[in-house]
Amino acid sequence: MSTATARAHPNIALVKYWGKAEEDLILPVAGSMSMTLDAFATTTTVTVRESEEATDAEDSFVLNGTPATGTALDRTTRFLDHVRELAGSSARADVVSVNEAPTAAGLASSASGFAALALAASRAYGLDLDQRSLSRLARRGSGSACRSVVDRYAVWNAGTDDATSYAEPIDAPEMRLVIVTVDGAQKQVSSREGMRRTAATSPFYDAWITSTARTLEDMVAACKAGDLTAIGEITESHALRMHAVIASALPPVRYLAPASVAAFDTAAALREQGTFAYATADAGPNVCVLTTPDAAEDVAAALTPHGQVRIVGPGPGAHLTEEAAR
Numbered sequence: 001m002s003t004a005t006a007r008a009h010p011n012i013a014l015v016k017y018w019g020k021a022e023e024d025l026i027l028p029v030a031g032s033m034s035m036t037l038d039a040f041a042t043t044t045t046v047t048v049r050e051s052e053e054a055t056d057a058e059d060s061f062v063l064n065g066t067p068a069t070g071t072a073l074d075r076t077t078r079f080l081d082h083v084r085e086l087a088g089s090s091a092r093a094d095v096v097s098v099n100e101a102p103t104a105a106g107l108a109s110s111a112s113g114f115a116a117l118a119l120a121a122s123r124a125y126g127l128d129l130d131q132r133s134l135s136r137l138a139r140r141g142s143g144s145a146c147r148s149v150v151d152r153y154a155v156w157n158a159g160t161d162d163a164t165s166y167a168e169p170i171d172a173p174e175m176r177l178v179i180v181t182v183d184g185a186q187k188q189v190s191s192r193e194g195m196r197r198t199a200a201t202s203p204f205y206d207a208w209i210t211s212t213a214r215t216l217e218d219m220v221a222a223c224k225a226g227d228l229t230a231i232g233e234i235t236e237s238h239a240l241r242m243h244a245v246i247a248s249a250l251p252p253v254r255y256l257a258p259a260s261v262a263a264f265d266t267a268a269a270l271r272e273q274g275t276f277a278y279a280t281a282d283a284g285p286n287v288c289v290l291t292t293p294d295a296a297e298d299v300a301a302a303l304t305p306h307g308q309v310r311i312v313g314p315g316p317g318a319h320l321t322e323e324a325a326r
């Protein structure tokens with residue numbers, strides 16, 4: 001029996017990933033950039049069963065204390081199949097995982113989940129992958145997971161095939177995100193389904209792809225220059241562009257709730273007063289406001305009418321840990 005435990009954190013994209021060029025490999029239509037958080041960790045323990053005899057037996061997956069079935073178990077099994085292929089093993093595994101963030105509420109639990117699973121499973125199956133290979137592996141579980149492998153700030157190079165599509169670190173100024181949990185409930189349309197629908201039906205999809213590639217270039221330049229204002233402006237406008245292209249799908253998808261829009265307004269009002277505050281939101285109603293360490297407390301106080309607030313900073317990429325998930 002071989003076992004390993006890993007921890008990974010969600011990441012929030014400042015330049016968003018929305019759309020796949022290739023579904024099976026999860027190659028994105030454009031690159032993206034994110035901050036790995038120092039909160040809401042996932043801890044995952046993978047134990048590879050000793051005997052290879054019961055290859056018809058199933059893997060098991062316990063998420064937050066409840067045995068997973070259906071799609072969640074299926075996604076984990078398909079992911080483990082990639083690891084088994086790399087390791088040349090057919091042994092089944094038992095996976096136990098705990099998310100400190102609400103699952104499927106737009107706080108990217110799939111990102112921390114598959115980054116932690118990639119590291120724990122690869123180790124448990126006897127592989128010792130470098131960061132790039134680990135990022136490529138995590139990407140097979142959920143695209144955004146490839147960025148949670150990386151410390152602090154990451155750029156996911158879109159690439160053109162499995163080998164060239166991975167995340168790597170990028171230097172950026174010290175920043176904070178104020179997370180406003182507007183609604184912790186499960187979202188109606190998953191990111192995966194929302195992306196498919198946008199690609200299939202939005203008349204603006206081609207413009208989204210070409211403009212995102214340019215936006216990423218601008219973001220990388222802003223990070224290199226340490227230009228906070230440019231980073232903030234790009235972050236907010238790119239998030240709104242993503243929500244616009246999503247809203248233009250048929251049938252339309254709208255992830256932002258009235259309270260989310262109100263949080264964007266509060267960020268704009270803070271800027272009017274000279275405070276650095278730029279809003280973003282993933283595929284759900286929760287809003288993250290980008291700010292500086294100095295201003296974070298004030299920004300959090302201004303956002304409390306819209307929901308529960310929490311200040312987070314840049315955190316570590318996926319790493320091994322001793323304490324098993326239970």
Ligand SMILES: Nc1ncnc2c1ncn2[C@@H]1O[C@H](COP(=O)(O)OP(=O)(O)OP(=O)(O)O)[C@@H](O)[C@H]1O
Nearest residue numbers: 072097104105106107108109110113190191282283
């Ligand atoms: N700890 C975990 N280990 C493995 N898989 C997980 C874990 N947590 C969540 N998942 C998978 O991720 C799915 C949720 O992913 P989904 O992309 O819909 O939402 P999300 O990650 O919360 O939000 P986002 O759209 O920002 O990525 C779950 O149904 C489950 O399959």
Ligand SMILES: C[C@@](O)(CCOP(=O)(O)OP(=O)(O)O)CC(=O)O
Nearest residue numbers: 013016017142143144191192282283
């Ligand atoms: C809005 C996003 O959070 C979308 C994340 O999508 P996922 O990575 O969850 O999608 P799949 O690759 O289908 O698993 C933007 C982002 O994180 O860049």
